[in-house]
Amino acid sequence: MAEDSVDVLIIGAGASGAAVAYGLAETRMHIVCLEQGDWMKQSEYPTNFMDWEARAAGPFGNSPNHRGRTTDYPINEDGSPIKVANFNGVGGGTILYAGHFPRFHPSDFRVKTLDGVADDWPIDYDTLAPFYDESDRITGVSGLEGDPAYPPKPSLMPPLPLGRSGTLMANGFNAKGWHWWPSDSAIATEPYEGRDQCINLGACTTGCAQGAKASTDITFWPHAMRAGVELRTRCRVREVTVDDDGMASGAIYYDENGNEQTIKASVVIMACNGVGTPRILLNSTSSRFPNGLSNSSGLVGKNLMFHPYAHIFGVFPDEVDGPRGPHDCIWSQEFYETDTDRGFVRGFTFEGARGHAPVSIAVNGMLSGDVPWGAGHHEVYRQRANHICGMVAICEDLPEAHNTVTLDPHLKDPDGIPAPKLTYTLSDNSTRMLEFSIDRAREVLEAAGATSVQSGYPIVGGGWHLMGTARMGTDPDQSVVNEWGRSHDVKNLFIVDGSVFVTSAGVNPTRTIQALALYVADTMKQRLANLFD
Amino acid sequence: MNDTISSDSNVTESDLVALRAVAGTIIPASEQYQIPGADDEAIFRTIVSLVREQGDGTLKTQLAELQSRCQERHGCSLQKLSPTDRTSELKDSSNARFLYRMIHLTANAYYQDGRVLASIDLKEEPPFPGGHEVPQGDWSLLDPVRKREPFYTKV
Numbered sequence: 144m145a146e147d148s149v150d151v152l153i154i155g156a157g158a159s160g161a162a163v164a165y166g167l168a169e170t171r172m173h174i175v176c177l178e179q180g181d182w183m184k185q186s187e188y189p190t191n192f193m194d195w196e197a198r199a200a201g202p203f204g205n206s207p208n209h210r211g212r213t214t215d216y217p218i219n220e221d222g223s224p225i226k227v228a229n230f231n232g233v234g235g236g237t238i239l240y241a242g243h244f245p246r247f248h249p250s251d252f253r254v255k256t257l258d259g260v261a262d263d264w265p266i267d268y269d270t271l272a273p274f275y276d277e278s279d280r281i282t283g284v285s286g287l288e289g290d291p292a293y294p295p296k297p298s299l300m301p302p303l304p305l306g307r308s309g310t311l312m313a314n315g316f317n318a319k320g321w322h323w324w325p326s327d328s329a330i331a332t333e334p335y336e337g338r339d340q341c342i343n344l345g346a347c348t349t350g351c352a353q354g355a356k357a358s359t360d361i362t363f364w365p366h367a368m369r370a371g372v373e374l375r376t377r378c379r380v381r382e383v384t385v386d387d388d389g390m391a392s393g394a395i396y397y398d399e400n401g402n403e404q405t406i407k408a409s410v411v412i413m414a415c416n417g418v419g420t421p422r423i424l425l426n427s428t429s430s431r432f433p434n435g436l437s438n439s440s441g442l443v444g445k446n447l448m449f450h451p452y453a454h455i456f457g458v459f460p461d462e463v464d465g466p467r468g469p470h471d472c473i474w475s476q477e478f479y480e481t482d483t484d485r486g487f488v489r490g491f492t493f494e495g496a497r498g499h500a501p502v503s504i505a506v507n508g509m510l511s512g513d514v515p516w517g518a519g520h521h522e523v524y525r526q527r528a529n530h531i532c533g534m535v536a537i538c539e540d541l542p543e544a545h546n547t548v549t550l551d552p553h554l555k556d557p558d559g560i561p562a563p564k565l566t567y568t569l570s571d572n573s574t575r576m577l578e579f580s581i582d583r584a585r586e587v588l589e590a591a592g593a594t595s596v597q598s599g600y601p602i603v604g605g606g607w608h609l610m611g612t613a614r615m616g617t618d619p620d621q622s623v624v625n626e627w628g629r630s631h632d633v634k635n636l637f638i639v640d641g642s643v644f645v646t647s648a649g650v651n652p653t654r655t656i657q658a659l660a661l662y663v664a665d666t667m668k669q670r671l672a673n674l675f676d
Numbered sequence: 677m678n679d680t681i682s683s684d685s686n687v688t689e690s691d692l693v694a695l696r697a698v699a700g701t702i703i704p705a706s707e708q709y710q711i712p713g714a715d716d717e718a719i720f721r722t723i724v725s726l727v728r729e730q731g732d733g734t735l736k737t738q739l740a741e742l743q744s745r746c747q748e749r750h751g752c753s754l755q756k757l758s759p760t761d762r763t764s765e766l767k768d769s770s771n772a773r774f775l776y777r778m779i780h781l782t783a784n785a786y787y788q789d790g791r792v793l794a795s796i797d798l799k800e801e802p803p804f805p806g807g808h809e810v811p812q813g814d815w816s817l818l819d820p821v822r823k824r825e826p827f828y829t830k831v
């Protein structure tokens with residue numbers, strides 16, 4: 144059998160793997176991506192069925208520990224108040240994300256300089272700006288130009304409708320004199336590049352049966368594959384191998400039958416998210432790299448950042464959108480930039496939510512006691528159904544070395560690969576920010592006419608964003624990869640996912656992950672002649 | 677109901693009678709809103725399907741413990757209790773896990789029934805392919821925000 148040897152091996156086919164594959168495709172190198180999951184079928188997404196909420200809590204749930212798919216790996220998250228939400232398959236987390244698609248702000252790259260905390264990034268907003276534009280073009284972003292919270296940025300399609308919920312909340316923000324703007328969304332509001340427009344299915348986080356939401360299996364991947372990139376599913380990588388010179392030489396993985404396979408590669412690119420990437424690197428030990436690959440700094444797996452979320456929802460006398468329409472609606476960045484009078488540094492984004500679906504209202508209401516079971520159920524339920532809307536606050540999480548991804552000594556995936564173990568605590572800064580956000584959101588909802596408001600933090604199952612565990616920087620002692628994603632230790636190893644984030648910002652990361660992956664790919668192309676120098 | 681329970685299921689016909697009574701206790705029928713309770717035949721069939729999909733072993737054990745307590749306290753099975761006594765028994769903290777599971781099962785089955793959804797102004801069909809109409813809303817509300825000067829931190 145001929146040796147399986149390629150020029151570029153990409154591990155992971157989610158947001159970053161898709162973008163870097165697209166970015167490198169024009170080189171016509173032999174590029175192979177290994178993905179542990181499957182291709183998804185829109186005809187199998189929950190909204191095709193009456194029991195869509197039950198399916199969304201089952202095989203399309205966002206917890207790998209509860210989803211029951213053989214393509215997942217377990218995660219020991221007993222040591223974290225926030226649990227991982229992900230998806231393993233072509234498209235990765237974009238299969239189940241809401242499609243919130245904000246950019247970072249210029250200040251997000253300079254938190255040390257501005258606020259004296261964490262570290263500055265080795266790149267800035269202007270460096271990424273053209274790659275944001277390119278990512279937006281492939282993704283298809285809806286929104287509205289002119290947001291005063293941002294530098295000017297283009298919008299390719301009209302924004303999602305305000306609807307009843309957005310109108311109510313906009314009135315609340317206006318009453319307070321606070322900023323709001325229609326959300327930038329990775330959701331097509333017009334036919335775009337072969338995708339049909341959004342028809343308001345209302346369950347974006349279960350997979351988009353319409354194909355209007357830009358998951359990377361239907362955006363970047365078709366482009367990359369037409370250009371010759373090969374994508375192999377059901378291939379679970381155990382470790383990255385190294386040669387005698389300390390260079391990455393490929394990977395060992397298990398195929399769909401559980402058979403061990405070896406692939407050789409001249410370049411290896413990690414794109415497995417902020418938990419999956421450190422897991423593989425820490426499992427890639429050798430006599431030369433006894434503590435894991437690219438870990439001479441000891442920082443692989445450290446500085447894990449989520450975005451701690453608060454949820455704040457009001458009950459309104461008037462009917463709202465409820466489950467009708469995409470989750471994305473409006474956002475507010477009134478409290479995004481640092482104001483030390485608030486008692487914390489950095490800030491957060493309010494993201495409006497149109498409402499809840501009928502089963503979730505019933506389950507959450509009956510379990511919390513807000514909606515009785517038995518006598519009186521129907522009367523109270525009807526005051527809640529299509530009458531609840533509100534927002535979440537997505538708070539900037541600062542890097543702390545004690546928040547970690549390590550390898551669990553006992554728990555393993557179906558192929559026997561050690562599972563990741565999370566250790567994470569909410570910081571005092573995050574706690575103060577979360578509490579402040581709840582107080583402000585309550586003011587907005589009450590100004591909008593809410594008759595009651597419920598809130599809480601953190602959203603336990605809200606570990607959607609996994610960042611910081613192999614951060615970029617110019618100092619090899621203080622970072623894992625350099626300013627263009629190349630490992631300081633292994634010159635032909637690159638990382639392009641959220642692991643490389645230096646800080647988390649107070650917005651969803653996918654747009655920045657994709658822009659970074661395109662930026663890394665572009666830099667690699669510019670340096671092909673001396674890529675390993 | 678036998679056709680909805682797999683042959684190797686642990687749940688007996690007697691268990692089904694009890695579970696149906698519990699479902700109807702959690703979400704009773706309403707004459708005012710002209711909707712069935714969760715003990716409606718079609719809705720309960722969905723509950724049974726969910727039990728089968730998710731595994732019935734734990735539920736069977738929890739139900740047996742509940743039945744045992746009912747016999748001790750009332751001298752009869754759960755399904756033969758008055759609605760008031762059945763409600764009180766379910767609220768007993770020793771039944772918290774059973775109630776938690778039954779609330780999940782009952783709500784998931786009940787609020788996917790077309791008759792119930794229609795009664796709360798939702799479509800009696802899956803979201804796809806019909807989708808929903810969402811009004812544009814009042815975009816003039818954005819006027820005061822448009823007048824703001826850029827306020828992001830320039831670096």
